[in-house]
Amino acid sequence: MVDIKKLLKEEAKDVDSLLKELFKNEKIVPALQESMEYSLLSGGKRVRPILTILTARLLKGDKRAARLAGAALELIHTYSLIHDDLPAMDDDDLRRGKPTNHLVYGEGMAILAGDGLLTYAFKILAELNLDAVRRCRLVKLMADSAGPNGMVAGQALDLQAEDEAVDLNRLKKIHRAKTGALFKAAVLAGVYCSDYTDEELSALEIYAEQLGLTFQITDDILDVTGKTEILGKEVGKDLERGKSTYPGLIGLEESKKEAEKSVNKGLKSLEVFNDEADILRDLLKFILERQY
Amino acid sequence: MVDIKKLLKEEAKDVDSLLKELFKNEKIVPALQESMEYSLLSGGKRVRPILTILTARLLKGDKRAARLAGAALELIHTYSLIHDDLPAMDDDDLRRGKPTNHLVYGEGMAILAGDGLLTYAFKILAELNLDAVRRCRLVKLMADSAGPNGMVAGQALDLQAEDEAVDLNRLKKIHRAKTGALFKAAVLAGVYCSDYTDEELSALEIYAEQLGLTFQITDDILDVTGKTEILGKEVGKDLERGKSTYPGLIGLEESKKEAEKSVNKGLKSLEVFNDEADILRDLLKFILERQY
Numbered sequence: 001m002v003d004i005k006k007l008l009k010e011e012a013k014d015v016d017s018l019l020k021e022l023f024k025n026e027k028i029v030p031a032l033q034e035s036m037e038y039s040l041l042s043g044g045k046r047v048r049p050i051l052t053i054l055t056a057r058l059l060k061g062d063k064r065a066a067r068l069a070g071a072a073l074e075l076i077h078t079y080s081l082i083h084d085d086l087p088a089m090d091d092d093d094l095r096r097g098k099p100t101n102h103l104v105y106g107e108g109m110a111i112l113a114g115d116g117l118l119t120y121a122f123k124i125l126a127e128l129n130l131d132a133v134r135r136c137r138l139v140k141l142m143a144d145s146a147g148p149n150g151m152v153a154g155q156a157l158d159l160q161a162e163d164e165a166v167d168l169n170r171l172k173k174i175h176r177a178k179t180g181a182l183f184k185a186a187v188l189a190g191v192y193c194s195d196y197t198d199e200e201l202s203a204l205e206i207y208a209e210q211l212g213l214t215f216q217i218t219d220d221i222l223d224v225t226g227k228t229e230i231l232g233k234e235v236g237k238d239l240e241r242g243k244s245t246y247p248g249l250i251g252l253e254e255s256k257k258e259a260e261k262s263v264n265k266g267l268k269s270l271e272v273f274n275d276e277a278d279i280l281r282d283l284l285k286f287i288l289e290r291q292y
Numbered sequence: 293m294v295d296i297k298k299l300l301k302e303e304a305k306d307v308d309s310l311l312k313e314l315f316k317n318e319k320i321v322p323a324l325q326e327s328m329e330y331s332l333l334s335g336g337k338r339v340r341p342i343l344t345i346l347t348a349r350l351l352k353g354d355k356r357a358a359r360l361a362g363a364a365l366e367l368i369h370t371y372s373l374i375h376d377d378l379p380a381m382d383d384d385d386l387r388r389g390k391p392t393n394h395l396v397y398g399e400g401m402a403i404l405a406g407d408g409l410l411t412y413a414f415k416i417l418a419e420l421n422l423d424a425v426r427r428c429r430l431v432k433l434m435a436d437s438a439g440p441n442g443m444v445a446g447q448a449l450d451l452q453a454e455d456e457a458v459d460l461n462r463l464k465k466i467h468r469a470k471t472g473a474l475f476k477a478a479v480l481a482g483v484y485c486s487d488y489t490d491e492e493l494s495a496l497e498i499y500a501e502q503l504g505l506t507f508q509i510t511d512d513i514l515d516v517t518g519k520t521e522i523l524g525k526e527v528g529k530d531l532e533r534g535k536s537t538y539p540g541l542i543g544l545e546e547s548k549k550e551a552e553k554s555v556n557k558g559l560k561s562l563e564v565f566n567d568e569a570d571i572l573r574d575l576l577k578f579i580l581e582r583q584y
Contacts, residue, residue, distance in 0.1 A: 028440045032448040036440065083407060088399030107380030108451045111403065115375060115410065115447075116440035122414045123435035132424035139431050143415035148320045148328065148408035155407075156324040159400045 004282040011053060012046040018071050022124075028116075035105040035113035040078045042096040045292070047215070048073045051186035052193070054279055055204060061194025065130045069138055069189040072121040076146050077182060079117040082110050084155065090237070097232035118146070130193065137192050145185035154178025158243075166244035175216040176209075183212035203272045207280065210266030214287050217259040220245035222291070224252065230292045263288050296574035303345060304338040310363050314416075320408075327397040327405035332370045334388040337584070339507070340365045343478035344485070346571055347496060353486025357422045361430055361481040364413040368438050369474060371409040374402050376447065382529070389524035410438070422485065429484050437477035446470025450535075458536035467508040468501075475504035495564045499572065502558030506579050509551040512537035514583070516544065522584045555580050 019040055023033055049070025056066035085092040085100040086107060092100050102110035125138045144150055154177030161174060187208035191201055222231060223238045224247050238245045246255035266284045270277045311332055315325055341362025348358030377384040377392040378399060384392050394402035417430045436442055446469030453466060479500035483493055514523060515530045516539050530537045538547040558576045562569045 023440075026441055029445045029448045029452075031452060032440055032445060079407075083403055086400075086403065088403060102380075108378075109448065111375055111378065111380060112444050112448050112451070115371075115406075116444040118407065118410060119435050119439035119444060122431055123439060126428045126432035126435060132428045136418045136424045136427045136431075139414055139428075140418035143411050143418060147411035147415060148315075148324055149318055152404050152408040152411060153321045153324060156321045156401065156404050159404070160321075160323060 004279070004286045007279065008045070008050060008283070008286070011050045012044075014067075015046040015049045015053075015070065015074065016041065016043070018067055019074065022071060022120075031105070031109065032112060032116060035101060035109045036116050038098075038104060039082050039095070039101045039113065040075065040117065042098050044074070044078070044096055046070075046074060047287075048077055048182060048186040051183065051208075051211075051283070052190040054283065055187050055190025056193045057190075058273065058276055058280065059191065059194035059196050059200065061190065062130060065128045065134075066190055066193040068124055068128055069193060070186070072124040072138075072142065073182065073186055073189060075117040075121040075124070076142060076151075079114040079121075080146070080151055080155070080182075082114040082117070086110060089155070089159065090241070092233065092237065094228070094234050095232065134192055138189060141185055141188055141192065145181040150177055150181035150185075151179075154181070161244060162241060166249075168249050171244050171246070171249060172213075175213065179216045179219075180209060180212035183215060184208040187211075199272055203269045206269035207266045207284070210262045210269065211284055211287060214259050214262040214266065214284065217246045217255055217262065218288060218290060220247055221252065221255055221259070223247075226291065232292065259288055296571070296578045299571065300337070300342060300575070300578070303342045304336075306359070307338040307341045307345075307362065307366065308333065308335070310359055311366065314363060314412075323397070323401065324404060324408060327393060327401045328408050330390075330396060331374050331387070331393045331405065332367065332409065334390050336366070336370070336388055338362075338366060339579075340369055340474060340478040343475065343500075343503075343575070344482040346575065347479050347482025348485045349482075350565065350568055350572065351483065351486035351488050351492065353482065354422060357420045357426075358482055358485040360416055360420055361485060362478070364416040364430075364434065365474065365478055365481060367409040367413040367416070368434060368443075371406040371413075372438070372443055372447070372474075374406040374409070378402060381447070381451065382533070384525065384529065386520070386526050387524065426484055430481060433477055433480055433484065437473040442469055442473035442477075443471075446473070453536060454533060458541075460541050463536050463538070463541060464505075467505065471508045471511075472501060472504035475507060476500040479503075491564055495561045498561035499558050499576070502554045502561065503576055503579060506551050506554040506558065506576065509538045509547055509554065510580060510582060512539055513544065513547055513551070515539075518583065524584070551580055 052070035052073060053066050081095060082101045084090050085095055086102055093103060101113060122139060125142060126135060128135050154174050157174045158178055187204050191204055223235055226235050228235050263284055267281055270281055344362035344365060345358050373387060374393045376382050377387055378394055385395060393405055414431060417434060418427060420427050446466050449466045450470055479496050483496055515527055518527050520527050555576055559573055562573055
């Protein structure tokens with residue numbers, strides 16, 4: 001078995017080096033680029049781009065395209081964090097171990113940095129080294145996943161949920177839109193950079209859904225049990241804001257069981273693949289056991 | 293000569309009817325959709341989509357694609373207005389004659405409505421009834437024009453300019469990015485929905501640039517001479533914020549002359565077309581003479 005932690009670190013380093021090069025030949029207003037790169041290059045786990053890359057690797061797809069599509073996803077993810085952290089949204093001070101974007105650059109520039117990252121992601125997709133039909137499929141995938149039917153919907157539901165009681169079904173709906181959609185897009189982006197059978201597609205779709213769910217449940221758990229120094233963001237914020245979470249609704253032990261159930265479903269979905277999918281299996285287990 | 297005012301009204305009505313249908317088959321979170329549609333359907337002039345439609349008509353391009361590409365542009369334009377009006381940006385209370393989005397739905401939902409409109413625009417483009425190569429070209433065009441090299445750059449420069457003295461060159465740069473890029477994209481989108489010669493493309497590029505410039509100078513002029521009731525937004529805001537404008541830098545009379553110069557350049561560029569371009573000519577003159 002590969003050392004998944006080591007592998008994730010190496011892949012993240014590769015993603016980072018790509019992200020660092022991204023705007024090198026662009027002439028972006030310096031203050032705007034600085035604000036965009038401040039959040040983009042602040043050392044996230046890069047789980048989403050890594051998922052794209054590993055999925056394409058499994059299916060022997062186009063490596064370069066998968067790296068760039070993954071980068072586009074990371075731009076979209078970063079934009080969502082910047083906007084989410086704004087005072088009018090979650091009002092967070094700390095992200096990836098550093099002061100949030102608006103605390104450094106001001107709210108106006110933080111909004112624009114988010115807008116810029118989101119828009120630039122689609123430029124990357126439109127220019128990928130793939131045939132145009134595949135590029136369009138990727139643009140549609142990302143727009144659907146990040147848009148008002150996907151991530152933005154989840155954020156809107158989340159915003160509304162601060163004022164009202166939320167049951168488990170509704171919480172699942174919020175998670176599916178806010179976090180799940182982008183995880184699914186990460187895996188599907190890898191698929192779309194490759195040739196694939198319907199069976200492989202369905203298997204990876206289920207895997208992606210269960211991975212997203214696992215990620216979100218452990219995220220909720222870590223908000224209770226985690227440490228700010230390790231997480232890079234403040235713990236206990238959900239509780240403080242009166243947000244519904246898995247531990248809040250079903251308790252810590254049940255939450256862990258739910259996460260394990262998701263992991264098992266995800267592992268089962270990968271049965272159609274041979275041991276070449278072991279890395280995806282290990283990644284899923286890692287998400288369950290992560291401390292950050 | 294056609295009655296350009298009447299034609300613009302009819303075309304705007306057609307754009308409105310398309311925009312009203314846009315989310316009909318989508319399942320968007322109701323509060324989010326309401327916020328998005330509040331700004332989208334508040335009766336703008338629809339100059340950008342009309343430009344796309346008229347350009348495609350001149351070149352005998354695909355009508356349906358041009359209507360939808362124009363709609364995507366209007367979504368992007370509307371998102372930029374919502375974010376621009378936020379307290380952290382221009383802090384405006386009135387837009388298109390109504391309270392700004394954040395005053396009605398709160399800042400958080402206003403930010404999300406903008407994000408949702410921007411993202412959805414790319415979904416529309418990815419699904420256009422054109423071959424995939426053209427669709428990708430349109431995605432790239434819009435991402436370039438609206439992104440951190442285009443409109444968002446202009447907004448960032450604008451934000452910085454509030455604290456510093458700006459000369460005419462810098463003002464032109466801001467305008468070109470903030471307003472000009474999207475006007476150019478509007479015309480080019482019409483071109484990309486059609487077959488065209490290099491000569492036609494260059495002519496329409498110059499036309500688009502001069503139209504954008506004319507629009508922005510008259511916008512600056514109207515902030516001095518216009519009436520809030522007719523404009524649908526507060527006048528005198530530029531002055532109040534200490535923003536540099538054409539009238540502020542070169543005076544009202546010189547500004548009018550600059551605008552006329554742009555119109556003449558734009559008209560000259562259309563010489564390669566016969567009288568089928570008369571509508572584009574009239575539109576340019578209308579932009580110069582508009583009171584709103």
